[in-house]
Every structure is written in C-alpha cells, then in structure tokens.
Amino acid sequence: MPHHDGDELTFRLAGAGPLDGFYIQRVSVAGSGDITVTLTKDNLAIGHVSLRSDGTTLFVLREEMPGKGVALVYDTPLPYVSVPLRGGVTEVNTSLTVQRASSGETVATGKIEQRVAVTAAPTTPPALRFELRTERRISFGDQSTLGRSVTWLQPGIGAVVSESASDNGAITRQELVCAFIDGKQIGDCNAATAPPSTP
Numbered sequence: 001m002p003h004h005d006g007d008e009l010t011f012r013l014a015g016a017g018p019l020d021g022f023y024i025q026r027v028s029v030a031g032s033g034d035i036t037v038t039l040t041k042d043n044l045a046i047g048h049v050s051l052r053s054d055g056t057t058l059f060v061l062r063e064e065m066p067g068k069g070v071a072l073v074y075d076t077p078l079p080y081v082s083v084p085l086r087g088g089v090t091e092v093n094t095s096l097t098v099q100r101a102s103s104g105e106t107v108a109t110g111k112i113e114q115r116v117a118v119t120a121a122p123t124t125p126p127a128l129r130f131e132l133r134t135e136r137r138i139s140f141g142d143q144s145t146l147g148r149s150v151t152w153l154q155p156g157i158g159a160v161v162s163e164s165a166s167d168n169g170a171i172t173r174q175e176l177v178c179a180f181i182d183g184k185q186i187g188d189c190n191a192a193t194a195p196p197s198t199p
Contacts, residue, residue, distance in 0.1 A: 005029035009179040015172040057082040110140040
C-alpha cells in the first residue's frame with residue numbers, strides 16, 4: 001500500500017527516544033501475490049512483515065522482529081486494507097503463534113483481536129484523503145497489550161503520516177519524507193535525510 005516490487009519509502013520516526021530517526025521500508029513482491037516488507041535503520045534490518053494480496057485486500061501473515069529473535073504468525077491472516085477504500089469497520093479475532101525466528105520453534109501461543117476503522121473523507125491536512133484507525137489487543141493467558149494507531153493515507157502514495165501508542169504510553173509519530181514508488185521519485189531522499197549543516 002503501495003506494493004510494487006522495488007518500492008522504497010523513507011520515514012522519520014519521532015517520540016520514541018533512542019529509536020528516533022530515519023527508517024526505510026523496502027518492498028519485494030513475488031508473482032504469487034506474496035509480499036515482503038523489510039524495515040531497516042542504519043542499514044540494519046529490524047523488521048520483516050509477510051503479506052498477501054488477493055488483488056483487493058492486503059493481509060498480514062507474519063511479523064518478524066530480528067532484534068527480539070521472534071516472529072508473530074497469525075492463524076487467520078489479518079486484513080490490513082482493501083481497495084477501493086470505503087468507510088467502515090473490520091474486526092477479526094484469531095489465535096497467534098510466537099516462533100523463534102531462527103528455527104521456527106514455537107515459543108508461545110496467544111490470541112489477537114484487531115479492529116480497523118476507515119474514514120473515507122477529507123481530513124486535516126486536506127491532501128490526506130483517508131484515515132485508518134487500528135486497535136490490536138494481543139493476549140497471552142491473563143496478560144494483554146493494547147496497541148492503537150491512526151494512519152493518514154494519500155491516494156497514489158499510501159501512508160503519509162501515522163501516530164501510534166501501546167497501553168496508553170507515549171505517542172510516536174511516523175512521517176513519510178521521500179519515496180520511490182512504481183519507479184517514480186517522491187521528494188528528495190538525499191536532501192531529506194542529510195544531517196543538518198554546521199555553521
């Protein structure tokens with residue numbers, strides 16, 4: 001979203017303390033509709049998301065966190081977004097498996113409840129035409145974590161700005177600064193990510 005093979009999007013993350021900085025999402029698409037999004041910071045891979053497209057909906061299959069050495073695998077793929085975008089709410093509850101990323105060994109099992117609400121109406125600023133609100137509650141036994149995010153989307157580009165928080169913690173903000181989408185350049189990545197000049 002977008003998900004052309006070779007797409008590359010650079011985001012600036014703020015509000016996360018030592019995790020603040022520039023992140024790059026790289027998209028790889030297989031002919032079968034399987035999609036891998038790799039997230040890197042300072043040329044180090046810190047996340048991999050496996051998705052599948054059926055032509056109208058993107059589903060999340062697996063989310064891997066190399067820094068933690070684990071991956072979340074969803075028994076029922078989680079619908080992320082469908083096109084054309086229309087206002088409405090999608091809810092899904094499914095079990096999940098936590099696997100050791102290196103071996104696929106099961107570490108734990110739990111469940112996830114996801115609610116996605118789309119507002120297909122102009123927002124502020126007006127160029128961001130759609131708002132996507134996602135709530136995810138992940139539970140293991142009697143312990144659970146609730147994550148909330150709101151993402152503003154621009155047609156032809158995808159996620160432009162997003163804000164997220166976990167268990168009412170600090171809000172982090174992610175903003176698109178430049179991209180290469182379907183072979184087209186948006187913004188200037190060299191200028192956007194260059195360190196500030198010294199007097």
